[in-house]
Amino acid sequence: MFRKEIKVFDCTIRDGGLINNYQFTDDFVKAVYRAVCESGVDFFEFGKKLAESDEYTRQKYGPWNFCDDDDIQRIIDSVECEHRPLIAVMYDVGRVDITKLVPRDESPVDMVRTACYVPDIDKGIDLARRCKDLGYLTTINIMAASAAIENDLIEALEQVNAIKEVDYLYLVDSFGAFYSEQITHYLNLYRKYAPDKELGFHAHNNQQLGFANTQQAIIDDVNLLDATINGIGRGAGNCNLELLLNFLKNPKFDVRPIYKVIQEEFIPLRKKIEWGFNDIYGISGHLNQHPRNAMKLRADKRKKDNAYDFFLESTRLDDVDIA
Amino acid sequence: MFRKEIKVFDCTIRDGGLINNYQFTDDFVKAVYRAVCESGVDFFEFGKKLAESDEYTRQKYGPWNFCDDDDIQRIIDSVECEHRPLIAVMYDVGRVDITKLVPRDESPVDMVRTACYVPDIDKGIDLARRCKDLGYLTTINIMAASAAIENDLIEALEQVNAIKEVDYLYLVDSFGAFYSEQITHYLNLYRKYAPDKELGFHAHNNQQLGFANTQQAIIDDVNLLDATINGIGRGAGNCNLELLLNFLKNPKFDVRPIYKVIQEEFIPLRKKIEWGFNDIYGISGHLNQHPRNAMKLRADKRKKDNAYDFFLESTRLDDVDIA
Numbered sequence: 001m002f003r004k005e006i007k008v009f010d011c012t013i014r015d016g017g018l019i020n021n022y023q024f025t026d027d028f029v030k031a032v033y034r035a036v037c038e039s040g041v042d043f044f045e046f047g048k049k050l051a052e053s054d055e056y057t058r059q060k061y062g063p064w065n066f067c068d069d070d071d072i073q074r075i076i077d078s079v080e081c082e083h084r085p086l087i088a089v090m091y092d093v094g095r096v097d098i099t100k101l102v103p104r105d106e107s108p109v110d111m112v113r114t115a116c117y118v119p120d121i122d123k124g125i126d127l128a129r130r131c132k133d134l135g136y137l138t139t140i141n142i143m144a145a146s147a148a149i150e151n152d153l154i155e156a157l158e159q160v161n162a163i164k165e166v167d168y169l170y171l172v173d174s175f176g177a178f179y180s181e182q183i184t185h186y187l188n189l190y191r192k193y194a195p196d197k198e199l200g201f202h203a204h205n206n207q208q209l210g211f212a213n214t215q216q217a218i219i220d221d222v223n224l225l226d227a228t229i230n231g232i233g234r235g236a237g238n239c240n241l242e243l244l245l246n247f248l249k250n251p252k253f254d255v256r257p258i259y260k261v262i263q264e265e266f267i268p269l270r271k272k273i274e275w276g277f278n279d280i281y282g283i284s285g286h287l288n289q290h291p292r293n294a295m296k297l298r299a300d301k302r303k304k305d306n307a308y309d310f311f312l313e314s315t316r317l318d319d320v321d322i323a
Numbered sequence: 324m325f326r327k328e329i330k331v332f333d334c335t336i337r338d339g340g341l342i343n344n345y346q347f348t349d350d351f352v353k354a355v356y357r358a359v360c361e362s363g364v365d366f367f368e369f370g371k372k373l374a375e376s377d378e379y380t381r382q383k384y385g386p387w388n389f390c391d392d393d394d395i396q397r398i399i400d401s402v403e404c405e406h407r408p409l410i411a412v413m414y415d416v417g418r419v420d421i422t423k424l425v426p427r428d429e430s431p432v433d434m435v436r437t438a439c440y441v442p443d444i445d446k447g448i449d450l451a452r453r454c455k456d457l458g459y460l461t462t463i464n465i466m467a468a469s470a471a472i473e474n475d476l477i478e479a480l481e482q483v484n485a486i487k488e489v490d491y492l493y494l495v496d497s498f499g500a501f502y503s504e505q506i507t508h509y510l511n512l513y514r515k516y517a518p519d520k521e522l523g524f525h526a527h528n529n530q531q532l533g534f535a536n537t538q539q540a541i542i543d544d545v546n547l548l549d550a551t552i553n554g555i556g557r558g559a560g561n562c563n564l565e566l567l568l569n570f571l572k573n574p575k576f577d578v579r580p581i582y583k584v585i586q587e588e589f590i591p592l593r594k595k596i597e598w599g600f601n602d603i604y605g606i607s608g609h610l611n612q613h614p615r616n617a618m619k620l621r622a623d624k625r626k627k628d629n630a631y632d633f634f635l636e637s638t639r640l641d642d643v644d645i646a
Contacts, residue, residue: 207534209534243609263632
């Protein structure tokens with residue numbers, strides 16, 4: 001597949017950091033950033049840009065939950081790179097302090113992505129507008145679209161469509177619940193109710209469909225594609241960047257630096273933290289459930305592979321009748 | 324997805340046995356057979372039916388490389404089952420002795436699948452005809468379609484189409500090389516040049532597309548679908564049966580016995596033998612190569628995760644010019 005409009009968005013550090021509270025060493029982040037620079041990938045997301053507080057400290061939650069400009073600049077300066085990717089950070093509605101955001105021309109950050117659920121769409125739009133006022137590229141990433149009531153989602157899409165300050169609108173398969181047919185169905189909704197927006201897609205790999213669904217999004221004309229190196233990400237992880245680059249024939253991409261950093265950095269990391277498909281996440285995705293129960297089970301060494309028990313628990317009829 | 328014509332074919336033992344020379348315990352095979360019976364899956368393949376010889380012994384190569392009727396009957400008799408699956412075995416062209424095959428009504432076997440490469444299609448057809456003469460359901464599984472010269476493949480398809488003794492014709496992604504678009508392309512070829520045949524599809528999971536490509540085959544109207552429990556199979560393994568049953572809405576299927584046998588039998592087995600996606604197989608699939616080099620690398624404990632080295636080796640230009 002070649003289409004010159006396609007842009008690849010690396011969220012390795014941001015999504016991977018959800019596993020370990022962003023406790024990556026600087027050397028690791030530099031190695032990832034270098035690989036992404038050398039691979040020709042278009043965007044690099046450092047992490048979340050949340051508000052620091054007494055309870056929510058850098059020490060406990062790691063620097064990449066806060067993405068101070070100084071931290072980002074230090075990594076950028078460590079790598080010589082002819083065509084560096086655009087730099088992104090993520091805003092979570094309700095956990096940020098936009099008064100601390102400096103104008104884009106005073107910051108190494110180029111894009112602020114705002115993640116929100118459908119009921120928070122107005123708050124998300126407000127943040128995106130204010131980011132745009134400061135000069136940033138903006139996105140709205142509507143989380144858990146698979147769990148939204150379709151009519152509410154449609155209303156949110158119409159709202160976003162009306163806001164010129166939003167550059168990209170994302171379909172996010174937060175629960176890893178979509179099959180390819182559903183990707184097409186939702187993207188048709190997005191196009192119908194937000195026809196003026198450029199679309200992005202963010203997959204999860206619960207059912208081993210992260211890469212396949214990203215392909216489907218490409219076939220359905222989405223041009224901004226999220227992926228992570230080696231598929232790292234909370235739970236079942238994401239679309240593997242290396243598989244995606246293999247699939248794309250755009251000559252600007254070079255997959256070799258990605259395989260190099262996998263061999264040197266990600267294989268050792270796999271001994272410390274877990275990510276990727278297994279049947280527990282498969283069940284969670286199939287049932288279109290938030291992965292929190294699956295993650296909780298995976299943290300229990302005695303029960304982590306009890307797929308049958310998990311399936312029964314996840315599908316049993318409640319004692320309390322709610323019909 | 325619901326379509327009443329869809330039949331699911333379990334090849335857990337046959338494909339899984341390629342990893343360990345069919346050294347499964349009887350208890351394991353019985354547990355798998357029981358799970359498949361209880362799940363409502365349509366076909367169960369015990370293994371290969373190769374010719375025994377002094378060099379090629381049951382002891383070294385395991386009973387399920389030979390699939391004696393007595394062995395099969397012993398397993399079948401261990402499980403009470405209201406609607407048992409049809410029983411299949413696999414023939415490899417050049418390694419079988421058809422004179423030993425008894426008529427279907429004297430055997431527990433219902434179907435003989437003949438696997439062959441394009442150049443051996445005449446031999447494959449001959450075996451399928453003789454199996455049909457003995458009363459069996461028959462298939463031709465054309466291996467490595469992705470590596471065949473398309474014109475040769477077309478000729479093979481036309482030949483198979485002309486043979487009434489072949490019940491099913493398989494598209495087999497032996498190298499795990501196909502993307503969904505290519506599944507559609509090849510299935511269009513199959514339909515054009517073998518319009519009279521019912522089609523089957525057999526995936527491999529090298530690029531994490533085993534399940535996704537099986538979905539694509541379903542969308543493209545294929546009705547006989549191979550899968551294995553927990554995706555077991557040589558190298559990157561196959562389409563996961565449990566994911567496939569989740570996807571299919573046919574009420575005859577019940578996924579719970581599959582999750583049960585995964586929890587009880589496959590999780591312990593994973594500590595002894597390896598299967599499933601990793602980046603080495605991803606490279607091998609992307610490059611449309613036979614997985615032998617990837618498997619060799621995975622067997623080398625020091626180098627097994629060296630994806631970058633493997634990518635360079637697999638893509639380097641030879642010193643000897645062959646242009």
